[in-house]
Amino acid sequence: MEPQKQSLSSIEEALIICRRSFVAVGVFSFFINILMLTPMFYMINVFDKAVGSGSMSTLTSLALLAVFLYVILALLEWVRSHVLIHIASRLDLLLAPRIYELCFSSESGLIDAKGVGSQPLTDLNGLRQFMAGSTCAVIFDLPWIPLFLLMMFFFHPALALVALVCIALLAAIAVGNQRSTTNSLKKANEMAGSISSRTQRNLRNAEVAAAMGMMTQLTRRWREKQDQMLQVQSQASSVAGGYGAVTKTLTTAMQSAAITTGAVLAIYQEISPGVMIGAALLLGKTLQPIQQAVSGWGSFVTARDQYQRLNDLLSTFSDQKSKMPLPAIKGQLSAKNAFVVPPGGKLPTLRDISLNLPAGATTMVLGPSAAGKSTLIRALLGLWPTAQGDIRIDGAEAKNFDRDEIGPQVGYLPQDIELFDGSISDNIARFGELDPDLVVQAAQDAGIHEMVLGLPDGYDTVITGIRGLLSPGQRQRIALARALYGRPRLLVLDEPNSNLDEAGERALSRAIETMKVAGASILMVSHRQGAMPLVDFLIILEAGEITRQGPRDAVIAQIQAAQKQANQQIHPHPPNKATGVPKIKAVNNPEQ
Numbered sequence: 001m002e003p004q005k006q007s008l009s010s011i012e013e014a015l016i017i018c019r020r021s022f023v024a025v026g027v028f029s030f031f032i033n034i035l036m037l038t039p040m041f042y043m044i045n046v047f048d049k050a051v052g053s054g055s056m057s058t059l060t061s062l063a064l065l066a067v068f069l070y071v072i073l074a075l076l077e078w079v080r081s082h083v084l085i086h087i088a089s090r091l092d093l094l095l096a097p098r099i100y101e102l103c104f105s106s107e108s109g110l111i112d113a114k115g116v117g118s119q120p121l122t123d124l125n126g127l128r129q130f131m132a133g134s135t136c137a138v139i140f141d142l143p144w145i146p147l148f149l150l151m152m153f154f155f156h157p158a159l160a161l162v163a164l165v166c167i168a169l170l171a172a173i174a175v176g177n178q179r180s181t182t183n184s185l186k187k188a189n190e191m192a193g194s195i196s197s198r199t200q201r202n203l204r205n206a207e208v209a210a211a212m213g214m215m216t217q218l219t220r221r222w223r224e225k226q227d228q229m230l231q232v233q234s235q236a237s238s239v240a241g242g243y244g245a246v247t248k249t250l251t252t253a254m255q256s257a258a259i260t261t262g263a264v265l266a267i268y269q270e271i272s273p274g275v276m277i278g279a280a281l282l283l284g285k286t287l288q289p290i291q292q293a294v295s296g297w298g299s300f301v302t303a304r305d306q307y308q309r310l311n312d313l314l315s316t317f318s319d320q321k322s323k324m325p326l327p328a329i330k331g332q333l334s335a336k337n338a339f340v341v342p343p344g345g346k347l348p349t350l351r352d353i354s355l356n357l358p359a360g361a362t363t364m365v366l367g368p369s370a371a372g373k374s375t376l377i378r379a380l381l382g383l384w385p386t387a388q389g390d391i392r393i394d395g396a397e398a399k400n401f402d403r404d405e406i407g408p409q410v411g412y413l414p415q416d417i418e419l420f421d422g423s424i425s426d427n428i429a430r431f432g433e434l435d436p437d438l439v440v441q442a443a444q445d446a447g448i449h450e451m452v453l454g455l456p457d458g459y460d461t462v463i464t465g466i467r468g469l470l471s472p473g474q475r476q477r478i479a480l481a482r483a484l485y486g487r488p489r490l491l492v493l494d495e496p497n498s499n500l501d502e503a504g505e506r507a508l509s510r511a512i513e514t515m516k517v518a519g520a521s522i523l524m525v526s527h528r529q530g531a532m533p534l535v536d537f538l539i540i541l542e543a544g545e546i547t548r549q550g551p552r553d554a555v556i557a558q559i560q561a562a563q564k565q566a567n568q569q570i571h572p573h574p575p576n577k578a579t580g581v582p583k584i585k586a587v588n589n590p591e592q
């Protein structure tokens with residue numbers, strides 16, 4: 001099967017693509033339901049023809065015919081389930097890539113659907129299993145009920161009336177079941193989803209939990225939530241179970257009602273004894289899908305919720321790819337009166353940001369913790385949108401770029417270093433097509449080539465999980481190599497030296513120098529000033545606002561003057577109260 005190229009904005013679109021398969025399922029369902037009448041016709045003919053005439057040969061022919069029809073029925077059932085499995089896999093193929101992408105976009109802040117985590121993928125899995133399962137097939141059996149009723153009518157109108165009453169009774173039970181269980185089943189499903197995402201997040205901090213003996217408390221909290229969910233779920237399930245049991249018993253009892261009606265009609269010679277038994281079997285067949293629908297109601301509710309959530313996600317965040325063709329970027333960054341609110345947040349954490357950094361410049365952002373430095377980086381990269389004003393790369397709004405196009409031209413080292421499950425070379429090459437020369441070049445630029453060669457399988461060493469054989473410093477430097485891969489035009493480093501030792505710092509400075517010579521635009525947040533000699537521009541960010549910016553030496557001179565003034569005023573305490581940024585020394589420019 002060819003993977004789907006186009007991106008869909010609703011499940012309906014995917015279902016429309018599968019319409020021919022659905023028509024096939026409908027046609028198979030028609031023949032299956034007709035063949036389901038075999039036991040009834042067999043019964044009528046055995047009673048009225050074979051037993052009535054005492055003919056063994058008629059009985060043998062009837063039995064052979066019945067066996068043949070049962071074989072066809074089994075084959076049709078098998079093919080129908082196969083087509084449903086095919087539809088389910090096709091839906092997955094059509095929707096999974098977009099949903100996978102949306103999960104990532106939501107976590108990175110590209111779209112404002114915070115907190116969905118991997119739930120959409122779990123939903124899609126559930127929906128796929130539902131479609132491939134036997135409960136879904138019931139939907140295709142329900143439409144044939146009128147056909148059976150009509151047949152009943154031909155046997156005798158009184159039998160059709162009994163069948164109608166039975167259907168009405170079961171339908172009323174089905175509605176009661178739906179009313180009393182749907183909401184609680186939905187709530188239980190939501191609670192189970194939130195417990196599972198919370199557990200996933202907590203598992204990431206397993207080491208901290210183990211080291212500080214937090215397991216008992218975490219288990220207690222999880223248990224409380226789990227108990228609440230189980231309570232809601234078991235209440236709903238027991239109510240649904242009750243309805244299921246009543247439906248099942250009634251269905252059986254209703255067959256006796258049909259036999260009784262048939263017997264009365266047979267006594268008055270309105271119908272034959274064979275038709276009497278056949279009518280009971282036919283009623284059983286007519287009621288079967290309703291009974292199955294009531295017992296499988298939980299699966300219907302779950303599948304409907306999954307469908308709804310996925311549809312909402314897909315239609316809210318319809319594909320925004322190929323917004324504009326992107327020429328090779330130069331890396332000029334600008335912002336004009338930009339306000340940025342983190343996705344899901346209410347207040348802006350960056351206010352009235354205006355800046356203009358020429359292509360090829362190296363800029364350092366300084367500021368106290370929580371000043372908004374990482375937010376500025378995310379906004380400049382177009383990951384977080386501006387609430388007001390605009391942010392541009394090479395004069396075009398950052399948020400309008402196709403991430404697949406701009407991504408390879410950008411190197412980004414975030415504060416929380418996350419490497420992906422895969423080999424070191426896969427990680428450095430960003431999981432794209434491996435170009436060994438570029439991988440080695442990036443590793444050399446980041447100063448880790450020798451370190452990687454010293455690992456058990458060199459570049460093929462597989463990194464799994466969040467911990468493992470690499471120290472945080474090594475992980476940071478592999479992440480730096482990933483950022484440097486292909487010598488991108490725009491390099492953005494958020495605290496690139498937070499885990500580095502002196503050798504690492506020196507390697508980082510060399511990497512920045514290499515990139516600078518290659519003409520890249522570099523933007524970095526750092527508290528240490530090892531790379532200061534390479535910096536062209538300084539931006540000082542405090543409480544979400546830029547307080548100073550400009551060429552490095554001019555800004556340093558301003559800060560020093562402010563510090564001096566503050567020292568004179570608040571004697572004898574010297575430090576940086578006036579700026580809120582680390583004390584900055586003048587720099588001897590290496591180029592001078």
Ligand code: ADP
Pocket residue numbers: 342343344345349367368369370371372373374375376
């Ligand atoms: P810095 O990098 O300077 O330490 P950040 O940019 O990480 O600061 O954070 C700036 C402010 O934005 C902080 O007050 C922080 O609480 C808030 N913030 C950061 N990320 C988010 C987020 N995802 N949702 C809501 N608020 C956030």
